[in-house]
Amino acid sequence: MLERPHSGYRAVLVQLGSSTERDAALNELRDLVRSADAQIVGEITGRLDRPHPAHFIGTGKLEELLQLKSYLNADWIVINHTLSGIQERNLEKQLDCRVSDRVGLILDIFARRARSAEGKLQVELAQMQHLSTRLVRGWTHLERQKGGIGNRGGPGEKQIELDRRMIETRIFRLKSQLETLEKQRATQSRARKRNRVPTLALVGYTNAGKSTLFNRLTHANVYAADQLFATLDTTARQWSLQPGVQVILSDTVGFIRDLPHSLVDAFKATLKEATYADLLLHVIDSAHPEVEAQIQAVEEVLEQIGAAKIPHIKLYNKIDQLHISPRIDRDDTGLPDSVFLSALSGDGLTDGLLAQAITEHLTHMGWSLKAPDWSTQ
Ligand SMILES: Nc1nc2c(ncn2[C@@H]2O[C@H](COP(=O)(O)OP(=O)(O)OP(=O)(O)O)[C@@H](O)[C@H]2O)c(=O)[nH]1
Ligand SMILES: [Mg+2]
Numbered sequence: 001m002l003e004r005p006h007s008g009y010r011a012v013l014v015q016l017g018s019s020t021e022r023d024a025a026l027n028e029l030r031d032l033v034r035s036a037d038a039q040i041v042g043e044i045t046g047r048l049d050r051p052h053p054a055h056f057i058g059t060g061k062l063e064e065l066l067q068l069k070s071y072l073n074a075d076w077i078v079i080n081h082t083l084s085g086i087q088e089r090n091l092e093k094q095l096d097c098r099v100s101d102r103v104g105l106i107l108d109i110f111a112r113r114a115r116s117a118e119g120k121l122q123v124e125l126a127q128m129q130h131l132s133t134r135l136v137r138g139w140t141h142l143e144r145q146k147g148g149i150g151n152r153g154g155p156g157e158k159q160i161e162l163d164r165r166m167i168e169t170r171i172f173r174l175k176s177q178l179e180t181l182e183k184q185r186a187t188q189s190r191a192r193k194r195n196r197v198p199t200l201a202l203v204g205y206t207n208a209g210k211s212t213l214f215n216r217l218t219h220a221n222v223y224a225a226d227q228l229f230a231t232l233d234t235t236a237r238q239w240s241l242q243p244g245v246q247v248i249l250s251d252t253v254g255f256i257r258d259l260p261h262s263l264v265d266a267f268k269a270t271l272k273e274a275t276y277a278d279l280l281l282h283v284i285d286s287a288h289p290e291v292e293a294q295i296q297a298v299e300e301v302l303e304q305i306g307a308a309k310i311p312h313i314k315l316y317n318k319i320d321q322l323h324i325s326p327r328i329d330r331d332d333t334g335l336p337d338s339v340f341l342s343a344l345s346g347d348g349l350t351d352g353l354l355a356q357a358i359t360e361h362l363t364h365m366g367w368s369l370k371a372p373d374w375s376t377q
Contacts (some may be wrong), residue, residue, distance in 0.1 A: 002167065006037065008037065008038070009036075009037075009038040009075055009076035009098070010038070010039050010041045010072065010073060010075050010076065011033050011038040011039065011040050011041065011076040011077070011078050011079050012040075012041060012042040012044065012065065012068055012069055012072065012074045012076070012077050012078070013018055013029055013030070013033060013040060013042070013043045013044070013080065014044045014045075014057065014061075014065065014077065014078065014079040014080065014081075015029055015043070015044075015045050015080045016047060016048035016057070016081065017047070018047070018048075022045055024289070024290050024293070025080060026043070026045065026078055026080075026243065028228075028252055028256075028257075028290075029078070029080045031207070031228050032105055032106065032109065033078055033105065033225070034227065034231060035109050035227040035228040036105060036108050036112065038078075040272075041072045041073075041074050042068050042069075042072045042074060044061065044064060044065055044067045044068065046061055048081075051081075051087075051100050052087075052256045053087075053114070054086070054087065054090050055087055055090045055091050056079065056081065056083050056084075056087045056089075056091070057079070057091075062091075062094065065077065065095065066094070066095060069095055069097065071158045071236065074097065075097045075098065076097060076098045076099075076100070077091065077095055077097060077098070077099045077100075078099075078100050078101075078105055079091075079099065079100070079101050079102075080101075080102050080105075081101060081102060082102060082103065083099075083101040083102055084134075085133070085134030086173065086301045088100075088101065088104075088134070096213045102260075103130060103260040103262070103263075104130070106229075106256070106259075106260055106263065107123070107126055107130060107260070107262075107263070109228065109229050110123045110126065110229060110232060110263065111123050111127065112232070113229055113231075113232045114233075115232065115233060116232075116233045117181075118181050118233070118270070119232045119233050119270070119355070120265065120303045121174055121177055121178050121181070122178065122266045122270065123232075123266070124170075124174055124266050125171065125174040125175065125178065125262075125265075125266040126263045126265070126266035126267070127258070127262075128170055128171050128174065128286050129171060129259070129265065129266065130168050130261040130262045131167055132164065132167045132168065132171065135261075139305065141260065160369065163173050172285065173359060178266075182272070184309050185272075185273070186276075187231040189273075189276040190236040197246060197247060197248050198247045198248070198279065198367050198369075199236075199247070199248045199250070199272060199276060199277045199278050199279075199364050200239075200247055200248065200249050200250070200277055200278065200279045200280070200281055200358065201249075201250045201252055201274045201276075201277035201280055201281065202214055202249065202250065202251050202252060202281050202283055203252055203255070203274050203280050203281070203282055203283070203298065203302065203307075203312075204254065204282055204283035204284060204285075204298055205254060205255055205256065205284070205288075205295075205297060205298055206228045206229050206230075206254025206255065206256050206316075207226065207227070207228055207230070207254065207285060208254065208283040208284055208285040208294070208317060209224075209283055209285060209317040209318060209343045209344075210231065210251055210252070210254065210283045211223065211224035211230060211231050211251050212224045212343040212344065213283060213315070213317065213343035213349075214235070214237070214249060214251040216343055216346070216349065217239050217249060217349070218237035218238065218239045218249055220235065220251075222235055222251055228254070228256070229253070229254055229256075230254075231251060231252070231253055231254065231340070232253050232270075233253075233270070233307070234250055234251065234253070234270050234273045235250050235251050236248050236249065236250040236251075236273075237250075241355050241358060241359060241367055241369070242355060242359065242369070245359075245369050247331060247358075248364075250273055250277070252270065252271070252273055252274055253267060253270055255297060255298050255301040256297065257293065257294070258317070259297075259301060264301070264304060268305065271301070271305045272305060274302070274304060274305065274307045274310075275306055275307040275310065277307075277310060278310075278311075278362070278365065278367075279310070279311050279312065279313070279358065279361055279362065279365070280302070280307065280310050280312035280313075281312070281313055281315050281358075282295075282298060282309070282312050282313065282314045282315060283317050284314055284315060284316050284317060285317060285318055286316040286317060286318055286319060286321075286322060286340070287318045287319075287321035287322050295314075311361060311365065313336055313337070313338065313339060313357055313358065313361060314337065314338040314339075315338070315339050315341060315354070316338055316339065316340045316341070317341060317342065318342060318343075318344070319340050319341060319347060319348070320342040320344055320345045320347065324340060325340070325347070326339075326340050326341050326342070326347040326351060327339075327340050327348075327349030327352055328340075328353055328356070328357050334362060335360060335361060336356075336357035336360055336361065339353055339354050339357045341353065341354055
């Protein structure tokens with residue numbers, strides 16, 4: 001029903017704000033747009049003044065954008081802020097091409113990546129929810145123009161009302177399909193608990209290296225790539241923590257700062273996978289310039305999905321890029337707090353540091369992890 005985004009857009013990016021916040025945001029925006037398979041042909045930056053009610057950016061900037069767009073032959077404008085439905089529509093009309101804001105862009109990437117049935121349903125739900133808020137806003141706006149409640153004449157309003165109902169019906173159906181899938185997932189995780197196998201989940205900012213680590217530990221072949229949101233589906237595998245000691249490890253969707261609410265809501269089931277875990281492994285790209293902000297963003301999402309209280313270890317990944325040695329840092333109680341490692345070179349993994357840190361945590365939580373003693377049998 002929704003149009004699948006096509007590849008090969010020629011994109012012009014718009015990033016406003018003070019110069020300090022702009023650089024980091026612009027870098028991330030470039031990664032996001034490349035992850036949407038588009039080519040970046042131009043960029044416009046500027047101060048963020050009070051947003052223009054009709055088209056968000058000021059009239060001067062709009063003129064600049066119009067010229068740049070036709071000069072560069074661009075066909076997609078990406079504005080890394082939140083636009084109202086009306087602003088987006090006005091901009092599309094004036095610029096005569098597709099315009100997306102940050103939420104629209106992230107939804108676009110998710111739509112490209114979704115592979116599993118559940119992932120596809122979740123993306124469609126997020127798109128529908130996003131669309132419905134825009135229609136409602138557009139509708140109330142139209143109504144206000146026509147003189148307030150009570151005046152329901154125009155064919156435009158009727159059409160919007162019909163669209164809205166259709167979207168609501170679709171949202172209802174998608175939610176119930178997802179609920180069924182979520183029940184299955186909960187049953188599976190209860191079964192794992194009954195089998196007394198500790199469950200660990202890799203969580204972290206997108207592109208931190210979760211899938212690379214997952215593949216290395218479980219010899220799986222999950223898609224890992226230098227792009228944002230490479231993984232959308234949760235995969236769980238057995239991992240031999242030590243000879244004879246099995247745990248379940250799951251790889252999850254990456255987080256990002258200002259994760260759109262419609263996505264958090266729609267991906268609740270996938271994100272919830274983390275809340276079923278006994279121990280979280282928070283994978284961090286320690287070589288990233290925005291490392292602290294990324295850690296904080298992940299902690300915020302964990303809070304939102306109710307996973308903040310689950311014990312976790314911070315895995316400072318990519319230490320090969322920083323040229324530091326693998327090590328374990330401990331908290332006041334002596335428990336491992338962080339492990340410095342590299343999923344790529346194997347530092348901190350092949351030497352058993354990660355397995356040791358995890359074993360200490362699980363033992364502290366009361367798991368008995370003794371390997372079966374075959375010698376007596
Ligand atoms: N130098 C270096 N690069 C790494 C390391 N671990 C992962 N990478 C690279 O980082 C990029 C992202 O890795 P992924 O494993 O796809 O990251 P992810 O956290 O699963 O990302 P999403 O699925 O997008 O959330 C890839 O290009 C990896 O090769 C590491 O230890 N060192
Ligand atoms: Mg991944």
